[in-house]
Amino acid sequence: MILTCRYAPYVPQREPPHAPGPGSDHVPDNGSVTGPKQAPGPRADDRPPPRHRDLRLAVDRASPVPLYFQLARQLEAAIESGTLAPGSLLGNEIELAARLGLSRPTVRQAIQSLVDKGLLVRRRGVGTQVVHSHVARPLELSSLYDDLLAAGQHPSTRVLQNARGPAPAAVAAALGLPESCQVAVVHRLRLTHGEPMAYLCNYLPCDLLEPATPELEATGLYALMRHHGITLHSAEQTVGARAATAEESRLLAEPAGAALLTMQRTTYDDRGRAIEFGSHLYRASRYTFEFRLLVRA
Amino acid sequence: MILTCRYAPYVPQREPPHAPGPGSDHVPDNGSVTGPKQAPGPRADDRPPPRHRDLRLAVDRASPVPLYFQLARQLEAAIESGTLAPGSLLGNEIELAARLGLSRPTVRQAIQSLVDKGLLVRRRGVGTQVVHSHVARPLELSSLYDDLLAAGQHPSTRVLQNARGPAPAAVAAALGLPESCQVAVVHRLRLTHGEPMAYLCNYLPCDLLEPATPELEATGLYALMRHHGITLHSAEQTVGARAATAEESRLLAEPAGAALLTMQRTTYDDRGRAIEFGSHLYRASRYTFEFRLLVRA
DNA sequence: GTCAACGCTTTGTCCGGACATAAGGACTTC
DNA sequence: GAAGTCCTTATGTCCGGACAAAGCGTTGAC
Numbered sequence: 241m242i243l244t245c246r247y248a249p250y251v252p253q254r255e256p257p258h259a260p261g262p263g264s265d266h267v268p269d270n271g272s273v274t275g276p277k278q279a280p281g282p283r284a285d286d287r288p289p290p291r292h293r294d295l296r297l298a299v300d301r302a303s304p305v306p307l308y309f310q311l312a313r314q315l316e317a318a319i320e321s322g323t324l325a326p327g328s329l330l331g332n333e334i335e336l337a338a339r340l341g342l343s344r345p346t347v348r349q350a351i352q353s354l355v356d357k358g359l360l361v362r363r364r365g366v367g368t369q370v371v372h373s374h375v376a377r378p379l380e381l382s383s384l385y386d387d388l389l390a391a392g393q394h395p396s397t398r399v400l401q402n403a404r405g406p407a408p409a410a411v412a413a414a415l416g417l418p419e420s421c422q423v424a425v426v427h428r429l430r431l432t433h434g435e436p437m438a439y440l441c442n443y444l445p446c447d448l449l450e451p452a453t454p455e456l457e458a459t460g461l462y463a464l465m466r467h468h469g470i471t472l473h474s475a476e477q478t479v480g481a482r483a484a485t486a487e488e489s490r491l492l493a494e495p496a497g498a499a500l501l502t503m504q505r506t507t508y509d510d511r512g513r514a515i516e517f518g519s520h521l522y523r524a525s526r527y528t529f530e531f532r533l534l535v536r537a
Numbered sequence: 538m539i540l541t542c543r544y545a546p547y548v549p550q551r552e553p554p555h556a557p558g559p560g561s562d563h564v565p566d567n568g569s570v571t572g573p574k575q576a577p578g579p580r581a582d583d584r585p586p587p588r589h590r591d592l593r594l595a596v597d598r599a600s601p602v603p604l605y606f607q608l609a610r611q612l613e614a615a616i617e618s619g620t621l622a623p624g625s626l627l628g629n630e631i632e633l634a635a636r637l638g639l640s641r642p643t644v645r646q647a648i649q650s651l652v653d654k655g656l657l658v659r660r661r662g663v664g665t666q667v668v669h670s671h672v673a674r675p676l677e678l679s680s681l682y683d684d685l686l687a688a689g690q691h692p693s694t695r696v697l698q699n700a701r702g703p704a705p706a707a708v709a710a711a712l713g714l715p716e717s718c719q720v721a722v723v724h725r726l727r728l729t730h731g732e733p734m735a736y737l738c739n740y741l742p743c744d745l746l747e748p749a750t751p752e753l754e755a756t757g758l759y760a761l762m763r764h765h766g767i768t769l770h771s772a773e774q775t776v777g778a779r780a781a782t783a784e785e786s787r788l789l790a791e792p793a794g795a796a797l798l799t800m801q802r803t804t805y806d807d808r809g810r811a812i813e814f815g816s817h818l819y820r821a822s823r824y825t826f827e828f829r830l831l832v833r834a
Numbered sequence: 835g836t837c838a839a840c841g842c843t844t845t846g847t848c849c850g851g852a853c854a855t856a857a858g859g860a861c862t863t864c
Numbered sequence: 865g866a867a868g869t870c871c872t873t874a875t876g877t878c879c880g881g882a883c884a885a886a887g888c889g890t891t892g893a894c
Contacts, residue, residue, distance in 0.1 A: 306847060326809060332874055343849045345642075348875090356653070358771050361807050364875035365857030371770070371809040473668070474655050475830045481778035481798040481821035499796035499821075501778040510658050512623060512668040524778035524796075531828075533772045603877060629844055640879045645845090661845035662887030840891070847884075855876070862869075 299340055307342060311350035319359055319370055330360070330368040358534045385430070385460025394433050401427040402453045404446055411443045414506045415514040424450050426461075429491060436492045439521040448515055465515065473510040479503050479529055484521075492523050499524045594637055604639060608647035616656055616667055627657070627665040655831045691730050698724040699750045701743055708740045711803045712811040721747050723758075726788060733789045736818040745812055762812065770807040776800050776826055781818075789820050796821045 299310045318324040330336070330351070337347045351368055354360045362368045385395050406420040417423070424444040430437050442461060444451070449468050456464065462472060480502045489496045501522040509515045596607045615621040627633070627648070634644040648665055651657045659665045703717040714720070721741040727734050739758060741748070746765050753761065759769065777799045786793045798819040806812045 308847080334874085343851095345850090346848060349847085361770070361809075362875065363807075363857075364855070365873065367874060371805075371807075472832050473658070474832065476827070477830065478825050478827045479776055479798075480825035481796045483796045497794070499778045499780045501776075508668075510660075510668075512658075528775050528777035530773070530775045533774065535769050535771065605877080631844085640881095642880090643878060646877090659845065660887075661885070662843065664844060836894090838891105838893080840889105842889085843887085845884105845886080847882100849882080850880095852879080853877085855874100857873085857875100858871105859873100860869100860871080862867100864865105864867080 297340060299342065308346050308349040308353070311340070311342070311347065312353045315350065315354055316357075316359060319354075324370050326370050328370055329366075330370070332367060356534075358532070385463070395437075396431045396434070397457045398429040398431065399426070399453045399456050400429055401425065402451065402456065404450070407443060411517050414517045415443065415445055417445060422446050426451060426456065428456065437523060437526060439488065439491055440518060441520070442516060442518040444516050445514075448513075461516070461518075470515060471510045472515075473508050473512070475505050475507040477503060477505045481524065488521060492521070494523055494525070501527060501529070503529075596637055596639065605643050605646040605650070608637065608639070608644065609650045612647065612651055613654075613656065616651075621667050623667050625667055626663075627667070629664060653831075655829065692734075693728045693731070694754045695726040695728065696723070696750045696753050697726055698722065699748065699753065701747070704740060708814050711814045712740065712742055714742060719743050723748060723753065725753065734820060734823060736785065736788055737815060738817070739813060739815040741813050742811075745810075758813070758815075767812060768807045769812075770805050770809070772802050772804040774800060774802045778821065785818060789818070791820055791822070798824060798826070800826075 297311065297314055299307050301307070303310065315324070315330075324330070333344050333347050333351070337344045340347070351360060351362070355362060355368075359371060360368055361371055385397070403425055404422055405425045407415065407417055407423040409419060411423065412419050412421055415423070424446045426440075426442045426444070428440045428442070430440055449465060449470065451461070451464055465472065481499055482502060483497045484492065484494055484500045486496060488494075488500065489498055492500070494500070501524045503518075503520045503522065505516075505518045505520070506514055507516040507518075594608065594611055596604050598604070600607065612621070612627075621627070630641050630644050630648070634641045637644070648657060648659070652659060652665075656668060657665055658668055700722055701719055702722045704712065704714055704720040706716060708720065709716050709718055712720070721743045723737075723739045723741070725737045725739070727737055746762060746767065748758070748761055763769065778796055779799060780794045781789065781791055781797045783793060785791075785797065786795055789795075789797070791797070798821045800815075800817045800819065802813075802815045802817070803811055804813040804815075
């Protein structure tokens with residue numbers, strides 16, 4: 241529900257000769273069922289893409305949820321379920337609007353939201369078609385905790401430290417606070433199936449929120465912040481790597497000097513205030529970042 | 538111009554006790570000039586945000602560039618230059634439209650595009666205001682090569698291999714091609730200031746493009762693809778870390794077993810075809826990924 | 835003095851229409 | 865047969881208006 245980024249635990253990727261790790265679960269559906277490709281051509285899409293006039297669509301004008309949103313959700317569901325096949329045309333906007341008893345701007349708004357999500361592509365003179373391949377996958381997930389939960393990884397949290405202290409210079413700078421200002425300092429160990437996965441250090445302006453340890457152990461930091469009425473807006477992340485120190489390797493149950501994935505993040509609310517700075521360490525042997533980028537014309 | 542991701546070379550981040558690396562260049566402008574905070578309150582924004590009726594805005598109806606886009610660009614420039622101060626209100630849409638001789642939908646379209654970029658926040662009953670802090674920075678840059686170029690890092694490329702060969706299983710799967718299909722295989726070493734920075738292995742369907750070595754040494758892969766009429770649409774990336782093998786450490790001039798940042802990417806064009814698979818290795822000591830995430834309500 | 839009701843401001847949603855422009859095919863011409 | 869031209873189709877841009885709903889301050893009653 242939150243950020244357009246997806247954390248993917250447990251993707252073993254070794255193979256020293258720098259061969260690409262197993263992209264494994266990545267099986268584009270390029271007609272491998274319907275038989276072999278039809279010989280030449282650029283590839284695949286040579287058959288005229290089908291049209292979909294017979295899609296079950298309807299909006300409820302009594303509902304408080306906006307019409308364009310109702311339509312967008314139905315289209316998205318049709319795409320994910322495969323009812324709207326990848327590559328198929330959507331039928332022109334005018335006709336679609338007439339069929340639903342909506343105006344064209346409303347239909348366009350619905351379509352545009354899916355274009356922004358990368359599910360549809362519009363080309364003038366041609367029409368709007370469903371982007372094929374890289375199937376329906378949850379593209380935007382939320383916090384690490386929620387992701388792990390959804391992935392059935394049984395996440396848990398051990399709070400190593402939860403106190404108030406002076407902000408280190410770099411933290412103060414990231415949060416826009418005066419040097420040595422008091423902040424809430426939270427050190428946590430995130431486990432999956434009881435095994436350590438990441439070491440998380442977070443700093444929060446203490447006039448904003450001072451998380452209670454039981455809360456921290458029961459859920460993720462983002463859920464906790466939302467629960468306290470903070471609306472997240474954006475985050476800036478920096479991802480890198482380095483070798484583990486002795487203490488870090490002990491905490492994370494990795495061999496000394498193992499490669500770790502590092503992530504630092506500053507999160508902002510909808511007023512632009514920095515509400516959190518985090519410095520995280522992940523076991524590279526069990527964890528990767530996965531995300532999707534869209535071109536912005 | 539391309540993806541909403543930014544590659545940031547040369548960010549030393551050590552400090553073993555897992556202190557946050559220097560976020561350094563990150564200096565939010567929270568009224569540290571106008572004096573100390575006015576005591577309590579949530580923080581900062583207590584003074585009524587200023588309004589901007591006196592902004593120099595004008596559109597050229599003769600120009601072929603869309604009106605909403607002209608307006609959006611001018612607003613963006615005003616925000617980046619500081620003319621529109623962070624936190625300031627934009628003045629209501631109706632008035633803005635009247636002042637410019639535009640209709641409200643057009644003005645809304647311009648504003649919406651900036652909201653999507655994360656530069657503005659709208660709240661009904663209140664108005665549209667500029668997101669403050671995390672100043673004007675290039676948020677969406679393009680390929681590694683272009684980024685390095687823009688950062689004044691003097692990038693260069695050494696092509697280690699450029700041939701046609703059978704696709705490894707994982708590559709074929711990622712590209713949606715049959716097993717052992719022929720693909721263009723490109724191995725490159727990316728240097729900055731003459732020093733190795735990354736080792737790049739890329740695979741392209743050979744019915745799409747077979748890059749010439751001189752081209753590869755002169756520019757980036759994305760620029761080359763665009764130049765050949767391919768329109769990039771989206772990419773899926775996986776970022777991880779692991780220790781370098783003997784050969785890798787030699788190529789990248791790193792000590793044996795050094796931590797490397799790994800990145801694998803599948804790129805799609807606007808038809809949804811996979812057009813490239815890359816497996817990259819970066820020197821973690823000189824390179825990090827930096828990106829910005831927006832919440833999607 | 836506290837709290838609810840009201841009203842103002844501003845964005846959110848939706849409509850109907852108009853013309854411009856790009857893509858692609860069909861047709862004509864050379 | 866190859867080239868250019870025209871036409872159809874569909875999205876892109878833009879307009880003017882209308883009402884709904886959320887935020888917030890003010891007013892009023894208790």
